[in-house]
Amino acid sequence: DIQMTQSPSSLSASVGDRVTITCRASQGISNFLAWYQQKPGKLPKLLIYAASTLQSGVPSRFSGSGSGTDFTLTINSLQPEDVATYYCQTYNSALPTWTFGQGTKVEIK
């Protein structure tokens, strides 16, 4: 099975900061990578898929990059409404299975 490891597990940053979250796959996954945002008490929301494609309606301060095993989610100019836990997710066509990372909690300093 593919393991997805996110880092850091949590972070605290100031409003306006640039925030970067990393997701590493245990084996190459091409660009089969999505990022979700889950605000406290709310449903997960798809932000980015295929590693770098912004889902419709998602603010442009969110961006994704990477391919193979290493991926990043970047929030340019962190806003108070971005307080949430962020998850990466991949798809393994061989089995197939879907796997989430353990999550990264983002707070405002």
Place this chain on the structure above:
Amino acid sequence: EVQLLESGGGLIQPGGSLRLSCAASGFIFHNYPLTWVRQAPGKGLEWVSTISGSGGSTYYVDSVKGRFTISRDNSKNMLYLQMNSLRAEDTAIYYCTKHLLYYFDYWGQGALVTVSS
């Protein structure tokens, strides 16, 4: 507007059975794979099971294989998850999700399943 509405959650004793349902609307139902994702209290997201648009292919996480069965009724726009031999570790909110390629673009509100004596 896409809508997914789960039902059927509740409190069940270990070893018991429960069937979750998900009523879908707002999209061409049979064109899309659907997935159940769960989230234990205070924990992260876990993929549980996926079914193809036709219903002919199904996939499960190892921890539920042989105990859970996913199915769909394309004539009724309904998704189901039959859960047997439930364990305490199955306690979670279960979300019905619609696929966008290999990802999940719409999520239901979730159904809470609590397995406890």
